[in-house]
Every structure is written in C-alpha cells, then in structure tokens.
Amino acid sequence: MSLRVSTFSVLALPAGFLGLLFALPGAPAAAPKAADAIAITNVSVFDGEALLPAPQTVMIRGGKIEAMAANLPIPKDAQRIDGKGDTLLPGLIDAHTHIYGDVLKDAARFGVTLELDMFTAPQSLRALQAGREDGSNVDRADVYSAGMLATAPGGHGTEYGVPIETLTKPDQAQGWVDRRIAEGSDWIKIVYERPRPNERYATIDQPTMAALVAAAHARGKLALAHALGAGAAQDFLAAGGDGLVHVPVEPLPTEMIERAKARGVFVIPTLSVQEAFAGGTQGGEVLMSPDSRARLSRTQKSTLAVPDRPYFPAGSLEGAQANVRAMHGAGMVILAGTDAPNPGTAHGASLHAELRLLTAAGLTPIEALRAATSAPADAFKLSARGRIKAGGQADLVLVSGDPTKDISATQRIKAVWRNGLSVPMQIVQAQGVALAPMAVSDFQSGLASAFGVDWHPTTDAMIGGNSTAKVIRTPDGNLRLSGEVKPGAFTAWAGASLAFSEDWSALKDVRGLSAIVFRARGTPASFRLMAFGENLSGIPAEARFQIGPEWREVRIAWSALPSLDPSALRAIALAAGPEAGRYELEIDDVRFE
Numbered sequence: 001m002s003l004r005v006s007t008f009s010v011l012a013l014p015a016g017f018l019g020l021l022f023a024l025p026g027a028p029a030a031a032p033k034a035a036d037a038i039a040i041t042n043v044s045v046f047d048g049e050a051l052l053p054a055p056q057t058v059m060i061r062g063g064k065i066e067a068m069a070a071n072l073p074i075p076k077d078a079q080r081i082d083g084k085g086d087t088l089l090p091g092l093i094d095a096h097t098h099i100y101g102d103v104l105k106d107a108a109r110f111g112v113t114l115e116l117d118m119f120t121a122p123q124s125l126r127a128l129q130a131g132r133e134d135g136s137n138v139d140r141a142d143v144y145s146a147g148m149l150a151t152a153p154g155g156h157g158t159e160y161g162v163p164i165e166t167l168t169k170p171d172q173a174q175g176w177v178d179r180r181i182a183e184g185s186d187w188i189k190i191v192y193e194r195p196r197p198n199e200r201y202a203t204i205d206q207p208t209m210a211a212l213v214a215a216a217h218a219r220g221k222l223a224l225a226h227a228l229g230a231g232a233a234q235d236f237l238a239a240g241g242d243g244l245v246h247v248p249v250e251p252l253p254t255e256m257i258e259r260a261k262a263r264g265v266f267v268i269p270t271l272s273v274q275e276a277f278a279g280g281t282q283g284g285e286v287l288m289s290p291d292s293r294a295r296l297s298r299t300q301k302s303t304l305a306v307p308d309r310p311y312f313p314a315g316s317l318e319g320a321q322a323n324v325r326a327m328h329g330a331g332m333v334i335l336a337g338t339d340a341p342n343p344g345t346a347h348g349a350s351l352h353a354e355l356r357l358l359t360a361a362g363l364t365p366i367e368a369l370r371a372a373t374s375a376p377a378d379a380f381k382l383s384a385r386g387r388i389k390a391g392g393q394a395d396l397v398l399v400s401g402d403p404t405k406d407i408s409a410t411q412r413i414k415a416v417w418r419n420g421l422s423v424p425m426q427i428v429q430a431q432g433v434a435l436a437p438m439a440v441s442d443f444q445s446g447l448a449s450a451f452g453v454d455w456h457p458t459t460d461a462m463i464g465g466n467s468t469a470k471v472i473r474t475p476d477g478n479l480r481l482s483g484e485v486k487p488g489a490f491t492a493w494a495g496a497s498l499a500f501s502e503d504w505s506a507l508k509d510v511r512g513l514s515a516i517v518f519r520a521r522g523t524p525a526s527f528r529l530m531a532f533g534e535n536l537s538g539i540p541a542e543a544r545f546q547i548g549p550e551w552r553e554v555r556i557a558w559s560a561l562p563s564l565d566p567s568a569l570r571a572i573a574l575a576a577g578p579e580a581g582r583y584e585l586e587i588d589d590v591r592f593e
Contacts, residue, residue: 037061038420039074043083044402048090048374048387050366051404058088060394063135063420067390086414087402089369090388091395093376094141094351096245096268096337099124101299103340103347104140108423109295110348111397111416114385116337116376117145118189118224118245121162125184138421141348144380146224147185150176150212154202156191156226167204170211177215187222187380188212189245194231200488210239222380237265243379245337246270247327249312249319257330266379268337269324271317271357276344278317286349291411297427298534298565300346305541305563324361334363335379336372352411365407394420430534432507432568440498440516440590444477449590451500455479458497458573460488467494467577479587481522485577493530495575495585507534507568513592515557516572520547522585527576529556534568547585555593 038060045052045068057072058065074080091113097103099117107115125147131137132144151157153166167176177188192209193199204212209225216223217240224243225236230250237244237260247269260267286292286304296304328334336358338350345353351372358368377386384393396417401409416423440450447454457469468483483494500506516529527547530540541564543556558566576583 037075037078039078040081040083044087046089060420063394065392065394086398086400089397090373090386092372094338095335095376096270097340106297106300107141107348111413112141112348112351113395114142117143119149120145122147122183135419138418144186146187146189147180147183149189149191151191152202152204156201170207173211174215188216189224191226192232193229206235213239213241247320247323249316252323257327261330261332266333266335268335270337270339272345272350272354273339273342274320275317277312286353300349302533303341304346321361328362334371335376355407359407366404368407432509434509437593443473443479455496455498459494460492465492467492469494471496481585484582485580487580491578493575493577497573499571509567510558510569511566515555515593517555517593518590519551519588520554521551522547523583524548530573531561531564532571533565
C-alpha cells in the first residue's frame, strides 16, 4: 500500500487476521432495477471539462443519462429534482486508493463513484469486476485495480504479511505480468527505487523495472510506478513508464518534466497523505467539517485521525507541491488521488481535501475538478466515466454552490447517484455491548481478563518494525512487559494488548464509563494507552502516561481519547514507544470505572 499503510490491526493477531485489510466488500447478488425517470432541473452542470453555459435539465433513465439540454421536455412520470443554486458533477474518481471492508460504501457517500486501487489481494478482483460490469454496485463505488504489485523480496509491499510473488531478474517479468493479468489486474504497478544508504526496503533493479514496463506494454496494459525518489522517477520514465502514483518531494529536473509532458505521462500526487505524514491538518479539517461529519463512518473517522507526530521531514509537503506546480505549469496531466486509508486520510472524504491541496499547488478549481473526473477517465481509458453526457453512465453528484469557483463546495453534497439510483446517505453501524464498571484483570491466576481472553504481546514487527515484547505474569501476580523499542517502523511500539474476544469481533460500549484505571511501575519512560475502535486499520486513539520505579495509580479518562468512538471499542494496548530504548513495565489491578 503505497506510502506506508497503517496496519495497527496486527497487535496480537489470530491467524489470518491481516486479511481484514484486504477483505472483499460485500456485493448485492444481482443488479437492482434501475429507477424510473429522474429529471434534475434548473441545475448548473460541470460536465467533466467545463461549466455549461446555462441552467440545464438532466434526464436519467435506466441507469443512463438519457438527455441533457437547457430546455428539455420532462415526461409526466419523471421524478423532478430542482437544482437551482446547485451544481451537478460527474461521479468523482479517486485515482489512488487501497480497498477493504465497506470502504466503497464510504466513498460513495462522499460522491466518489469510482476508485482506482493500487494494491489489493487478487482474490478480491473478480467479484469487484463482476459488480462493476453488471451494474449491481449501486450503494458503493466501482473499482479498477492493479491487484498485486511488482516488488523485490523484502521490498515495499511485503511488510504487511500478505503473500506476494516477488521477482529479481528481467527474464521473470513477462511471466509475472501475465499471471497478474490472469488474476484480473487492470494495469501493472511497480515498486522501484534507486538503492540508497540505510534504505529500509529492498528494490528491484533498473533492468528488471524496465523489463516489467515492456512486459506490461506488450499486453496492452499501463505501467505505473511507486517511485518516491527523483532519480527513480527519472529511471522509470526513461524506461517508458506511463504514470507516477506519487509525486517525489525532491526537486525534479525541468528536462525530465518536459519529456514526461511530451510523452503524455500522468502523475497522481497524493498530496493528502503527503500532508498528513508531514503533520498537516487537512484530514482533521474534513473530520470536523459540518458538511462531512454526519456522513463519516467510524472507519473514516479512525483513518482520518492525523498522526501524533510527523512521519516525513519538514518541507516534504512543500517539495511535493513545488513539483506539482512545475508539472502542472509544463502541462503534465495531474490526477486526484488520496492513497486512502493511510493515516490522516479516508476513502471518499479525503478526495475533497485533495482537491483543495491541488488548488493550493496551482490548479484552478476547474482543473482540480477535471483531475477527479475526465482526466483519470482518459488516462485509464474509461470512456463511460468522468463525464456527464447523453448516453453516459448515470454516476452523478449534486452539490450546493459552484465548485468551479469555490472548490470547497464539493463537500456540500446533496445527493449522489450510482447507475441512476440514489446512494443512501444514512450510516448503519454496529453498536458495542454496554459495559458497567468492572475489574478487568488482577493477574492473580495468569494473564486472563474478565472477558475470557488473555493479554498478548504486541509489537510493530507486523509493519516491518524490529521492536520486541515479552509478556509474563510475575510471581507476585503482576503483568510484566519487557523488551526494546527499535527504529525501523514508521511508528514504533511494543507492549501488551487485550481484545474483547479471541476472534477480535467483539465491540464494547464504554460511553457509560469514565476511565480506565491501573497500577503501574517500571522504567522511567513515556508509555501509552492505545485504544482501537471498530476499524482496526486506522491510527488508534492514544493517551500518554508517565511512570517510575515505584507503584502509582494511573487513571486515563476515555474523554482523553477524542478520536475514539466510545460506542465501539474493540481492543486496548499498553505499550512503550515510539521513542527507542529498552523498557520494563509492570501492570496490576486493571479496571474500568
């Protein structure tokens, strides 16, 4: 998953739990009946290229746009929707995401009717493609996907515990590409970097990368690259690559940009994740926006939580924006993509932040709208998408105001249609079982809890980290955590976790409680409570606590975890990190008050 995907779901996992990150979204068994005629009248229309000159009437029938004109006769049987003061947009396209669970429903509520997935498990692809082709995806976005990515043994993409066929030599490229196409990949994504000192991940070499590009083109497929370094991007474009799925933060040579423009290369900057990883607040602003809040699921709220410290060095966002400004100035094709659900981003919601970031990098509002509609449709050769035109697919978004002048108007969504059917805006979410004040663990008879589940070690090893944790019961009847937090993961931790059921399915509602309380002593250091909500792929809510060599009572109010939805708590952890160093922590008498 393309910069660094947060996989905090890997605390002390039962076998196969990481599959949640790649779980296939549920799909209707058959295509529903298309709605009767719908006439959207008196509406301004951005057709994917430009704002049409006069208020229009747009007629939808049978899942298609039947007609569009300034003075269109309206059949008596048509449902009328007055669009005065509103703007109708094509369904938005997020050109860089990673799918799992119900995120496609989340995307559709925010007007994103198509996602271009850049890394997912191949077993997901066929069902997703079936729903895309038969029109049954009416409550969720459609998907086109790269499927599995091309990477080296130990390369980026291998750190998530998902089986990946890696490659090391140019003569493996054509067979590798052919197997991906047989699995359903719509294009080929390649992870490539020039070797650098202290680089954490291995990389395929330049000849193998070039062979993959040639192999993709031999089968009529686009070749895209995750190439974060400027030099790697230059190598990839020199090999004939078609698009970059991130924009490098290092300055790009003018001659490289000019050659890329001449060849029609496109770039998906993913400024949303760049901004979040640099410590920005756009994701938080989306989270708090009254135009968005009512439509955000718990999953979106959890992944929108901005990291508590920057993952990228100061100036990285400015470097990325400078490259976008230079590419756009040279006339390169810019596509809007978010890299959701990386920390600080969320499916659907973050595309609106991306549009704002693109305008801050020099695009006009109309150019930003094209970057999320007609431009990705053209770049990926999806002729039925990204435009409002007679005979086209009725994927539409109605917003209040004029986003061609004020790009933030895209968030003021009044209605979304998928294949001519209205997308439900209501969110149906699971509720946890309400908890009363209770003793959780006293460790007198082992590591068990009142939930019938033991405490387990948890470390960052499952996201490529090197930290260690040992969890034992002491002879005195305490929980002792020890080990070392080591650099290596983009966020480091080590400690012990407690889920509320063995299969991690149980949710608890702690709204009737005030705090978690426990006794603690150990290495003088900063530790943290990590609270995991319904969605386990986002950043956990955290609160720090300090201890010393003497026992003390620690009380952490649930209100100190503002990003947690207290009605659906799935697991907690007590952990050291992210600061590196050896640690020892003893815990006793854990209770909920």
